[in-house]
Amino acid sequence: MDQGSKSINISADEGVILQKIFRHGPINRADLAKEAGFSRSKVSGLVTDLLFRDILSETNRPGSCHGKWKDLDINQHLGYLVGIDIGTTSVDVSLADCSCSLMEHQFEASNVNDGPEIVLGQATNLLEEILQSQNVKKADILGIGVGIPGPVRFPSGEVIGGQFTPGWEGHKIQEILSKDFPGAVIMTENDANLMAVGSFNEGLAQNTDNFIFVKIGTGIGAGVFCGGQLYRGATSCAGHIGHTCVDLAGPVCRCGNKGCLEAKAGGLAIAEIAEAAAAEGKSKLLMRLKNENRGRLTAVQVGEAAARQDQIAQSIIIGSAALIGSVLAGVVNLHNPELIVLGGGVSKLGDLFLAEIRREVLKRTYSYTTIGLRIGISPINDTVGVIGATHFIRDWIFLMEGKPLSLAL
Amino acid sequence: MDQGSKSINISADEGVILQKIFRHGPINRADLAKEAGFSRSKVSGLVTDLLFRDILSETNRPGSCHGKWKDLDINQHLGYLVGIDIGTTSVDVSLADCSCSLMEHQFEASNVNDGPEIVLGQATNLLEEILQSQNVKKADILGIGVGIPGPVRFPSGEVIGGQFTPGWEGHKIQEILSKDFPGAVIMTENDANLMAVGSFNEGLAQNTDNFIFVKIGTGIGAGVFCGGQLYRGATSCAGHIGHTCVDLAGPVCRCGNKGCLEAKAGGLAIAEIAEAAAAEGKSKLLMRLKNENRGRLTAVQVGEAAARQDQIAQSIIIGSAALIGSVLAGVVNLHNPELIVLGGGVSKLGDLFLAEIRREVLKRTYSYTTIGLRIGISPINDTVGVIGATHFIRDWIFLMEGKPLSLAL
Numbered sequence A, B: 001m002d003q004g005s006k007s008i009n010i011s012a013d014e015g016v017i018l019q020k021i022f023r024h025g026p027i028n029r030a031d032l033a034k035e036a037g038f039s040r041s042k043v044s045g046l047v048t049d050l051l052f053r054d055i056l057s058e059t060n061r062p063g064s065c066h067g068k069w070k071d072l073d074i075n076q077h078l079g080y081l082v083g084i085d086i087g088t089t090s091v092d093v094s095l096a097d098c099s100c101s102l103m104e105h106q107f108e109a110s111n112v113n114d115g116p117e118i119v120l121g122q123a124t125n126l127l128e129e130i131l132q133s134q135n136v137k138k139a140d141i142l143g144i145g146v147g148i149p150g151p152v153r154f155p156s157g158e159v160i161g162g163q164f165t166p167g168w169e170g171h172k173i174q175e176i177l178s179k180d181f182p183g184a185v186i187m188t189e190n191d192a193n194l195m196a197v198g199s200f201n202e203g204l205a206q207n208t209d210n211f212i213f214v215k216i217g218t219g220i221g222a223g224v225f226c227g228g229q230l231y232r233g234a235t236s237c238a239g240h241i242g243h244t245c246v247d248l249a250g251p252v253c254r255c256g257n258k259g260c261l262e263a264k265a266g267g268l269a270i271a272e273i274a275e276a277a278a279a280e281g282k283s284k285l286l287m288r289l290k291n292e293n294r295g296r297l298t299a300v301q302v303g304e305a306a307a308r309q310d311q312i313a314q315s316i317i318i319g320s321a322a323l324i325g326s327v328l329a330g331v332v333n334l335h336n337p338e339l340i341v342l343g344g345g346v347s348k349l350g351d352l353f354l355a356e357i358r359r360e361v362l363k364r365t366y367s368y369t370t371i372g373l374r375i376g377i378s379p380i381n382d383t384v385g386v387i388g389a390t391h392f393i394r395d396w397i398f399l400m401e402g403k404p405l406s407l408a409l
Helices: A012-024 A029-036 A040-052 A116-134 A173-178 A191-202 A261-265 A267-279 A284-292 A299-307 A311-335 A345-349 A351-363 A384-399 B012-024 B029-036 B040-052 B116-134 B173-178 B191-202 B261-265 B267-279 B284-292 B299-307 B311-335 B345-349 B351-363 B384-399
Strands: A056-059 A071-074 A080-086 A090-096 A102-109 A141-148 A185-190 A211-216 A220-226 A229-231 A339-343 A374-377 B056-059 B071-074 B080-086 B090-097 B102-109 B141-148 B185-190 B211-216 B220-226 B229-231 B339-343 B374-377
Touching: A012 A029, A012 A040, A012 A071, A012 A384, A029 A040, A040 A056, A080 A116, A080 A191, A080 A384, A090 A116, A090 A384, A102 A116, A102 A384, A116 A173, A141 A173, A141 A191, A141 A384, A173 A185, A185 A191, A185 A384, A191 A211, A191 A220, A191 A229, A191 A339, A191 A384, A211 A311, A211 A345, A220 A261, A220 A311, A220 B311, A261 A267, A261 A311, A267 A284, A267 A299, A267 A311, A267 A345, A284 A299, A284 A311, A299 A311, A299 A345, A299 A351, A311 A339, A311 A345, A311 A351, A311 B220, A311 B311, A339 A351, A345 A351, A351 A374, B012 B029, B012 B040, B012 B071, B012 B384, B029 B040, B040 B056, B080 B116, B080 B191, B080 B384, B090 B116, B090 B384, B102 B116, B102 B384, B116 B173, B141 B173, B141 B191, B141 B384, B173 B185, B185 B191, B185 B384, B191 B211, B191 B220, B191 B229, B191 B339, B191 B384, B211 B311, B211 B345, B220 B261, B220 B311, B261 B267, B261 B311, B267 B284, B267 B299, B267 B311, B267 B345, B284 B299, B284 B311, B299 B311, B299 B345, B299 B351, B311 B339, B311 B345, B311 B351, B339 B351, B345 B351, B351 B374
Parallel strands: A080 A141, A141 A185, A211 A339, A339 A374, B080 B141, B141 B185, B211 B339, B339 B374
Antiparallel strands: A056 A071, A080 A090, A090 A102, A211 A220, A220 A229, B056 B071, B080 B090, B090 B102, B211 B220, B220 B229
16 A cells, blocks of 8 residues: 555454444443454454554443453544545535544535646645644644545546546546645545445444435435445446436536436536526516526525425426436335435425435335335535545555455556 | 255355355365465365365366365265246256256246246256256255245245235245255245346356346346345345336336336337237238237247348337336446346347447446446356356355345344
């Protein structure tokens, strides 16, 4: 591994121990043995070594009482973890300790079209502010996980395509960032994939092995979990459900095809349909909102108008949700998930949006596939990306992500 | 494991050794160590024990030359493996040795609607004929893998739903068969899942970790591989792509919904559309074929007419392929497979059918998702089901399938 100097050699058995600690938090040796399926003496040997190497530490968990042995946790003084979530119109940066406890989260508006140097520069500035305010030294950063709103080759971090991240194609995020953070392990992933990781670790999808995280923002993309692991597909492109064609005669999409789900039902599409409706005088409320907003509307404004019973806004929301639901029906029939988590800005459109997606999914799927299927909105929507980025880089450093389902080298 | 008396205790490390031997065939100790990622001495210890327990045997592979050590293989005298593939209109039975080498394969027409007792009785009769002709004793059968054309709970083998297998719902196949074969380990799976397993082990999908097998027969279903393992989903229902709605105003499907892919583009739909066209006098060739066939047509006959340049038949085939392609586009965007294998009776419809599916998939997917995507027709179409059933039961007995991606107990 040449992505930084902080790489830590962990054996397969040690990886199992760490994975259980990451999942269950501070834990005693007996429970650890049970969870890992190892003998008590094997756990004892592994733990002694991990303590000696300062990877684990012993803690006094309030209320825990297991004789002479204290609970075990990751050594929080090992270093810090950074999550960077680059969106189409914003950049989020967070700092966490080795337990992935968020210490500080900052964000600002950005434009992905400005290219990697400018946008990663914004992220670096935000990070340096956070480091200063938290009194953390650059050299103490163990790793940085980065999400970008487009496909990225794993594990090299090379941006693929570039339709969604113009100017980024072929750039390797980790190489750019490593100039400023030479001591840190840096890895890049697609943003929806990281949101799925965040949701699996701290969101709705905890203890859910088979689920889909759907990010509905400017674009529409998904992160796919199979058997408790992020599934990346053959060429790191799994989850591109926003580019399933729903109308061959539809508008041209950012990806170059026609009538993609995202071009018909994403945040931009909702805003454009509402702007057109306002221009045609169909809705007084949308007209007023548009005038107040220098002739533009956002999907969130359309959602607010719908919540205020504007019928045109409601029909736009329902139209978008119905299309998203029709594509998710195909997703459900193939993947048979336990859960679909909706995140991203447009997921805040409210109950009408969620209800229509649910209805459409149930109408278009095999009944036994949806027994027990839950569809919900991410409760940690604003931070799920950076939380995912933090867990992603921690798992990479300590577990090499366990055994990745698909490693496109 | 109470599914039979032949269960064999294999440790996790031994499982790795067996998995490599199953994958690579006879192999020497040095290559085995390399493939398994174990030390030479560790492999030596494991192999000695597996030889002592008669699970492995040493072979003289022609041309192999590795000093004093012979190649290692599964002990073919351990017992025999049976594959049963129950289709909607046929039942296939095969016998194989422990290397999964097919010894004999028999099939006959059947009707899944006759229910489990009658259809499994047909399978049992075929199997007893094969045992007699091969001079194999019932007691020497190690395991029986069974595929049925509908969803089945894994690993219990309980048939779910019953829309596609009327009269089978709630029955546990392994309990019924174990009356006749009390000494064998018996496990049941969905037929498309087993075809995917067959394709992974001996078909187009060898060495392909991420792929989809699509069975296009009376119904349309898929088997999904993620990271080299069969993926079953949250409730053993993954792969039900035939019940993705493509036309809300379409015909009622066997599943109870309206306008499912299968109801619009499956084998029965193709035949019915062609029969209607013949009745309306649109195609002389289809009319003649229909009259020769007591007023009925089959999808294969429509394919033959298309191959003879009948334009109505061609347009029916293209219409079906376009719908299948449109659903597969969603599959590709989500799963990002390396390969889609088409199997089942309708997949024999010829180049026109395949070409239209390919075109539709490429038209409706994100371009970077299809870089390197192959779409091909299964070359072992007639036996892929029983081959899959044989590998499935062998993996279950010796490997517990490794670590299943999703074990819905």
